[in-house]
Amino acid sequence: MSFVIAAPDFLAAAATDLQTIGSALSAADAAAAGRTTTVLAAGADEVSAAVAAFFGGHGQAYQQVSAQAAAFHAQFVQALYAGAGAYVQTEAANVAQGALAAINGPTQALVGRPLIGNGTNGGPGQAGGPGGLLYGNGGKGGDGVAGQAGGDGGNAGLIGNGGAGGAGGAGASGGNGGNGGRLFGNGGVGGQGGAATSGINGGNPGSGGNGGDAVLFGSGGAGGQGGTGLAGANGVNPLLNGAAATGSVGVTQDSSNADAIGGNGGDGAVGGLGTTGGAGGAGGGALVIGNGTAFGAQGGTGGFGGNGGAGGDGGGASVIGGAGLAAGGGGGNGTIGAAPGGAGGNGGVGGNGSASNGAALGGPGGSGGIGWTGASGGSGGTGGTGGSGGHGGLFVGSGGAGGAGGTGGAGGAGAAGGQGGNGGGGGSGVSNGGGNGAGGTGNFGGDGGMGGSGGAGGFGGQGGHGGAAGAIGDGGHGGAAGSGGAGGGGGVGGTAGKGGDGGAGIAVVGHQGFGGDGGNGGSGGMGGTGGDGGGSALGGAGGAGGSLMGRPGTNGTAGAGGTGGAGGGGGGLGKGGAGGNGSSLLGSSGIDGSTGAHGADGQDG
Structure with a gap:
């Protein structure tokens, strides 16, 4: 298959030729339909009527088969046209991708971000990349692992939406949403706070990340939800070890x-709370x-x-x-x-x-x-605080x-x-x-x-x-x-x-x-x-x-x-x-x- 090539122009021409052939066959079938499906009897006797009915039925069956063949032919022609179109689109995309790479190359080398394109998503707990200077959305912040805050969403360029903040790991806050484009774009949503976990961050839940702000035109991002509070520990009766000394035996008389x-x-003898009394x-x-x-x-x-x-x-x-x-x-x-x-x-x-x-x-x-x-x-712990919503754009924006x-965390049994x-x-x-x-x-x-x-x-x-x-x-x-x-x-x-x-x-x-x-x-x-x-x-x-x-x-x-x-x-x-x-x-x-x-x-x- 590595030696197979496709020429979209040839595929389109072949589809057109097949369509012309199909049209000619359909016209011939239509012209013959009246004479072949309705045959007059040669005489008034029963034999002539039977012969006419036989040939008329044969003509009708032929027309049915011809209709099915015409439908299959139309589907085949459509598939050829679609294949040719797909090859054309792919070649156009390859050309556009190359052109976009040529445009983004200088700005990527100078300032570390593309001119047009979305920012990259952040790794665990890392901020999302900024969007293109001219057009593009900010990347999503990475979700944090246990005890690690979620990464902030990337900021958009001139036009685009801010990236969403990453969810906080256990006991950690969610990342803030990225800011919208400096001309137009919405702020990103804040990440959800992590649920409280014993031994991490004092057993406290993470708060939700704040929503990103819009700059001139656009809506602020929604704040993230706070994390679930720590569940209360179940009551556990202590395990006792050993026993205090036995009282002295009375003297036999x-x-x-x-x-x-x-x-x-x-x-x-008196024992402590951790031992059995004597x-x-x-x-x-x-x-x-x-x-x-x-x-x-x-x-x-x-x-x-x-x-x-x-x-x-x-x-x-x-x-x-x-x-x-x-x-x-x-x-x-x-x-x-x-x-x-x-x-x-x-x-x-x-x-x-x-x-x-x-x-x-x-x-x-x-x-x-x-x-x-x-x-x-x-007792269960208090739930985390929700993040604040981002500000709307300076001129227009909610x-x-x-x-x-x-x-809140559930109480222990x-x-x-x-x-x-x-x-x-x-x-x-x-x-x-x-x-x-x-x-x-x-x-x-x-x-x-x-x-x-x-x-x-x-x-x-x-x-x-x-x-x-x-x-x-x-x-x-x-x-x-x-x-x-x-x-x-x-x-x-x-x-x-x-x-x-x-x-x-x-x-x-x-x-x-x-x-x-x-x-x-x-x-x-x-x-x-x-x-x-x-x-x-x-x-x-x-x-x-x-x-x-x-x-x-x-x-x-x-x-x-x-x-x-x-x-x-x-x-x-x-x-x-x-x-x-x-x-x-x-x-x-x-x-x-x-x-x-x-x-x-x-x-x-």
């Missing part, structure tokens, strides 16, 4: 034919050999911390080989969680009581700690419209509330003779913590101001303020703790065995409140109208308020503890604890 009382367990120490046990009373000691209370410390178990009590009461110690209480979303500590288990010849009592369990409120979501403000601690179970009471046995009661489960509140949506950005008109023209309209960001959803309420089971009560025949009652379950935490939707800033001011004739621009409207966040769901309820089993004909089992209430849903923002 042994005696022979004398009362014995164990020592109380020590409270758990567990309470177990209560000391009591052992009597022979006659006497034995009292197990109380378990220690859980220590304060990010998660509440668990209560220590109650000390056991035993009377062996003699008569006397044996009573187990109570379990220590779990402590409330103190860090956002911190869980309450579990209650300690009551100590067991065992007597050879006397009453035996199981110790009550400790209560579960309450969960703490979940972490709140962060001002450019201000850019719209950016949308709240975190879930902390889980309530489980109530401690009651200890068993076992009498092997001479008295009743009673199990200890289970204690209540802790309530779940409230879900964290959703963050408020950010305010919408302010609209850009409209550009002023020249002597004749209307002022630019002010840009509308950005809409407020949506509020974050509230966190789910914490799950409640389960009630402790009652201890078993066991006694021999002739005495009563009473099971301990189960503890009530805790109530689920209330869902977190949804964040409020963001408000709106003011719209931009309208530009002044022409000094001789023209109307001022209208002020921009306020943006719509953001949608409030949905309230969080309520936390799950805690089940009641099971009543302890009772033994013997005269005894009874304990009553089951009641189930806690489901947490209420949080309010919408």
Whole structure:
């Protein structure tokens, strides 16, 4: 194909010759149509009529084929004419391109811009090239990368429009539009500001670029829209590392034919908000050999911390080989969680009581700690400001419209509330003779913590101001303020703790065995409140109208308020503890604890 050439004159001449041939054929077909399509019968008999109809039909079929051939011939001739015209236009363009290069060469060498032609588009974050000195539009500014402002649009020459500003990268401003031609032309539009991104430009959005100005005749360019505000961070409950020291174990007291009382367990050590409180120490046990009373000691209370410390178990009590009461110690209480979303500590288990010849009592369990409120979501950031519109031409021209403000960032979601601690179970009471046995009661489960509140949506950005008109023209309209960001959803309420089971009560025949009652379950935490939707800033001011004739621009409207966040769901309820089993004909089992209430849903923002 590299050796093929085309002569437009020859193509046009061939098309003309083909058209002449087609016209001659069409004329011949038309002349023969009447004689060949309608053939008279040679006689009145049926054979003559059939022969005439046969030849007439053949003539009509020929005319149909001739019409199709004529249509194809016309299309072919038209294609030849079109091809010849295309070659002519291409040769003319090549000649014009060469002439334009010859014209632009000297000015390009002297001042770095053509005499006629558009400016080049800028690279990332770079300004667009200027248009030709005599005629041409400015090049578009390059879009910025993260943290880099968009490039400004190139200015036009004598006649032409300014180039558009490039969009700003994340957190950076949009480029300004280029100015219109010095005699006639419109200013370029400003670039859009970049959306806010954490870690870039302090998390602030970029403002929209300003519209370019017209010089003598022409309209100012519109301002660019501001970037979207930074979204608020979701609430995150902290991760806890380690636990504070466990409380000391109570001293066990042994005696022979004398009362014995164990020592109380020590409270758990206090931990910081980043650690779990220390567990309470177990209560000391009591052992009597022979006659006497034995009292197990109380378990220690859980220590304060990010998660509440668990209560220590109650000390056991035993009377062996003699008569006397044996009573187990109570379990220590779990402590409330103190860090956002911190869980309450579990209650300690009551100590067991065992007597050879006397009453035996199981110790009550400790209560579960309450969960703490979940972490709140962060507020959304304010949207970026819209760019101002460019000024209209000095003699005739309207001002450019201000850019719209950016949308406010959405609020972050709240975190879930902390889980309530489980109530401690009651200890068993076992009498092997001479008295009743009673199990200890289970204690209540802790309530779940409230879900964290959703963050408020950010305010919408302010609209850009409209550009002023020249002597004749209307002022630019002010840009509308950005809409407020949506509020974050509230966190789910914490799950409640389960009630402790009652201890078993066991006694021999002739005495009563009473099971301990189960503890009530805790109530689920209330869902977190949804964040409020963001408000709106003011719209931009309208530009002044022409000094001789023209109307001022209208002020921009306020943006719509953001949608409030949905309230969080309520936390799950805690089940009641099971009543302890009772033994013997005269005894009874304990009553089951009641189930806690489901947490209420949080309010919408």
